Amino acid sequence: MRAALDVLSLRGRAHPMATVTAWSFPADSANAYTMLSCHGLEAWGDTPGAVAVQLWPSRVNIARLPLVTIRALALGYRSAVTGPILSPDFAEHLLREGLASNLVCEFHAGPGAPWAIPFTRPSDWHDTLSSIADASGFQSYANLPVNVYGVTAPAGADHLPDPPMVNAERMALIHARCLEARGTVDPVEIAGLLYGDEPLAMNGHPVLGLPFASGFAVAHNVVSAGIRRLGCTIAEAFHLPTDELVGT
Known part of the structure; x- marks a missing residue:
């Protein structure tokens, strides 16, 4: 640490x-x-x-x-x-998880996506x-x-599956779905957007049609793109307002 x-x-x-x-x-x-x-x-x-x-x-x-x-x-x-933050919206959750996985990138030299490490068997x-x-x-x-x-x-x-491989076309649709919902503060919807259908189904909630853990991939990509766009470091990114990296 x-x-x-x-x-x-x-x-x-x-x-x-x-x-x-x-x-x-x-x-x-x-x-x-x-x-x-x-x-x-x-x-x-x-x-x-x-x-x-x-x-x-x-x-x-x-x-x-x-x-x-x-x-x-x-x-x-x-x-x-x-x-x-009493009720963080989904945009803040995206930012937190994206910052976390981009920080993990600084120390991860092995195979596999950094955002998927906690979820992979x-x-x-x-x-x-x-x-x-x-x-x-x-x-x-x-x-x-x-x-x-x-x-x-x-x-x-x-048990929950490993995060699946998702092709670029479907990933673009998932990305758009997540960004459209970035203002939501509903905890069940936020959980579904981040974790996908399997955890929702295991807990008796309607599913959203999203692959397991796909929201974490979106979070990583959104923050990575924001850091490149702004030309900031990962350390500086932790101090930025949510909308500067995730949008409004």
Whole structure:
């Protein structure tokens, strides 16, 4: 995180977060959502100056931990710049996520899109779940008793997909759909625009016809284009008004 804060430093301007406190917790192998949809790694950083991580320490999770943590740090950093926003609109969500993934770009030299790292199934995750099941005396993780909103039930195999490859024509339509909705403050609509149909369906909401996590790709592209258009650095971009990077 220190390296990320160094990237965000601006000459003559103090950081909006004087300190950052990080907490790391072991992931609960009996939490089906954490293990199946989050692949054993979650990070939260929306509160300025605080980052919390929940980790199942598989080989790939340990490798991607710094990048997922930097994303969380970036969300809190932007919140520190803006101050509390009671009902941030979708444009602000686009900006925060786009800033976060562009900051991750500064440290990501491997394959795959930087915005997709938190949502992509690790290559060793099938073997990791199998080893958990074996240690627990079950044939597969799907049979493992887990906590589902306070009810014990077999884990099953339902999980969110990897972010799909989307061709340029469809991506342009998704981009336009997201920008048309940038003024919305409805949390369900914002969730659908960012995360796509699968999470909405899993929680019983009508879907919007969008691929999983496609809003994060839009956020990355919008902010990347804004940074190029304005000729600013990623550090400067964190301090810009939303409409300068996302439009009105």
